Structure formats: C-alpha cells, structure tokens
Amino acid sequence: MHEAAEPSPLSAIAEQVKRRVFAVQDYSLLCFRAMSNIFSTPRYLTETLDQMDVIGVGSLPIVMLTGFFIGAVMVLQTSSQFERFGQTALTGDVVAIALVRELGPSISALLVAGRNSSGIASEIGSMVVTEQVDAMRAMGTDPIRKLVTPRVVASTLMLPLLTAVADFIGLVGGFIVSNFELRLNPVQYWTRAVDALAFGDLMQGLAKPLIFGFILSTVGCYQGLRVRGGTQGVGRATTEAVVVASVLILVVNFFLTRFLLWIFR
Numbered sequence: 001m002h003e004a005a006e007p008s009p010l011s012a013i014a015e016q017v018k019r020r021v022f023a024v025q026d027y028s029l030l031c032f033r034a035m036s037n038i039f040s041t042p043r044y045l046t047e048t049l050d051q052m053d054v055i056g057v058g059s060l061p062i063v064m065l066t067g068f069f070i071g072a073v074m075v076l077q078t079s080s081q082f083e084r085f086g087q088t089a090l091t092g093d094v095v096a097i098a099l100v101r102e103l104g105p106s107i108s109a110l111l112v113a114g115r116n117s118s119g120i121a122s123e124i125g126s127m128v129v130t131e132q133v134d135a136m137r138a139m140g141t142d143p144i145r146k147l148v149t150p151r152v153v154a155s156t157l158m159l160p161l162l163t164a165v166a167d168f169i170g171l172v173g174g175f176i177v178s179n180f181e182l183r184l185n186p187v188q189y190w191t192r193a194v195d196a197l198a199f200g201d202l203m204q205g206l207a208k209p210l211i212f213g214f215i216l217s218t219v220g221c222y223q224g225l226r227v228r229g230g231t232q233g234v235g236r237a238t239t240e241a242v243v244v245a246s247v248l249i250l251v252v253n254f255f256l257t258r259f260l261l262w263i264f265r
Contacts, residue, residue: 027222030148034218037142037149047150055116055151056158062115063108063162064169070103071095071170075177088182092193095174100197100205104167106253109212112159113245117220120151121241124224125234133225148221152214159213160206167205200264208256212249219245 037043074095082088124147127133133143171193178184223241227233 026226027218030144030222030225031214031218033144034148034152034221037145038153042145044146044150047146048153051150051154052158054119055112055154056161059112059115059158059162060165062111063166066107066111067099067104067166067169068173070107070166071099071173071175072177074098074103074170075174075181079178079182082182088178088184089188089192091174091178091182091184092171092189092191093196095171096193096196097201099167099170099174100201102257104163104170105205105208105212106249108163108166109159109209109216109249110246112155112162112213113216113219113249114242116155117216117223117241117245118238120217120220121224121227121237122234124221125227125237128225128227129230129234143225148218148225151221152217155213155217156210157213159209159216163205163209198264200260203264204257204260207260208253211252211256215248215252216245219248 075091078091078094079088082090124133127147133147136143136146171190175186175189178189179186220241223237223244227237229236
C-alpha cells in the first residue's frame with residue numbers, strides 16, 4: 001500500500017483560507033437572517049425581554065463598578081500634568097470627552113462581551129450538543145428566529161444604555177477624585193464636563209454601542225451554533241466567542257472612529 005502524500009504547505013494555507021472564507025460567509029448569512037427576522041412574524045417577545053434582563057440588568061453592576069474606577073483613574077493619571085501647568089479646571093473636559101467618545105463604549109462592550117458572548121455561546125452550544133436545536137427544527141421552529149434574533153435585539157438595545165450609565169458613573173468617579181485630590185469646585189467640574197460635549201461626541205458615544213452590541217451577540221450565537229465535539233466543543237466555542245468578539249470590537253472601533261470623526265469634524 002502506498003502511503004498518503006503529506007499536504008504541501010501551500011495547500012494547507014489554501015485550506016485554512018478557504019475555511020476562513022466559509023466562516024465569514026456563514027457568519028454574514030446568520031447576521032442577515034437574524035436581522036430579517038425582526039421584520040416578520042412570529043416574534044418571540046418574551047425571549048427578547050428575558051435576554052434584555054440577562055444582558056442589561058445582569059451586566060449593570062460590573063459596568064457601573066468599572067466605569068467609576070475608570071473615571072477615577074483618569075483623574076489620578078492626568079492630575080499631575082494639569083497641576084504643572086495650572087490647568088486643573090480642564091479635568092472635567094478630559095474625563096467627559098474620553099469617557100463619552102471612547103472609553104465608555106469600548107470598555108462596556110468588552111465587559112459585556114466577556115460576560116455575555118461566552119454565556120450565549122455556552123447556552124446555545126449546550127442546546128446543540130443535547131440536540132435541542134435539532135428538535136426545534138423537527139417541530140418546525142426556526143432556531144435563528146427563536147434563539148439568535150432575541151439575543152441580537154436585546155444586546156443591541158441594552159448596550160447603549162449600559163454605556164450611558166458607565167459614562168455617568170465614570171464622571172462621578174472623576175468628580176470625587178478631583179474634589180479630594182485637586183480641590184476642584186463641583187460646579188466648575190460639572191459645568192465644564194457638560195459644556196465640553198458636542199453633538200458629535202454624543203452621537204459617537206451612542207452609535208458605537210449599537211454596532212458593538214450587534215457584534216458580540218452575533219459572534220456568541222455563531223460560535224454556539226457551530227459547536228462540534230460534545231462538552232469539549234462547548235468549552236472551545238465559549239473561549240472563541242470571547243476572543244473573536246473582543247478582537248472584532250477593537251478592530252471595528254478603529255474604522256468606526258475614523259468614519260465618525262470624518263462625519264462630525
């Protein structure tokens with residue numbers, strides 16, 4: 001018997017590229033179907049509300065805690081430079097712009113991705129392994145309509161609200177530290193923080209979470225639906241969901257920031 005020839009490096013690379021292209025194709029199709037289901041019946045409102053509670057209310061404590069200390073750390077890091085030039089009044093401006101434009105949306109999205117993308121992938125992956133998804137199809141229920149669309153809608157709606165809460169709590173954290181460290185007047189801090197924000201800043205701070213929420217939910221659902229290999233496959237899908245969602249959020253953030261700065265310059 002002749003031994004099978006080992007694949008050449010070029011063919012192995014071509015195979016990997018082919019798999020990635022197919023994965024992108026499947027992910028794009030999943031996103032399209034999840035969005036198109038919003039405009040047709042049946043709609044699973046109960047499942048959507050349940051996911052809004054899990055994603056929104058469940059993530060609120062960690063988002064608030066993180067937002068508070070991000071604002072506080074920003075003041076600690078910048079206070080020495082402000083004191084050197086006698087411009088401590090700029091503290092409110094810097095904290096407000098940095099939180100609303102960038103840190104609030106990005107950190108909130110990464111936290112929710114770590115908490116919920118993994119949870120979505122684990123939950124749906126367990127349903128795939130135990131053949132519950134196959135049972136849905138056998139009963140004539142579309143798994144994407146029942147499992148994916150409610151999670152996509154819930155995360156897309158709740159992440160902007162979580163980001164707004166994180167921004168406000170971050171401003172509160174910055175105010176507390178600036179009041180004790182810099183002896184900054186509260187009225188001056190809040191007045192400059194509010195006046196520093198333009199319409200474009202607010203639009204950037206609210207547009208990014210919409211995209212990030214869509215990304216983290218669809219990635220989690222995609223990884224969960226493609227689970228293979230039993231419980232070990234569920235573990236791999238959970239890890240890949242967090243990694244892929246986090247990387248995608250950071251990559252998309254760059255291009256989205258460039259686009260929004262071009263619009264609101």
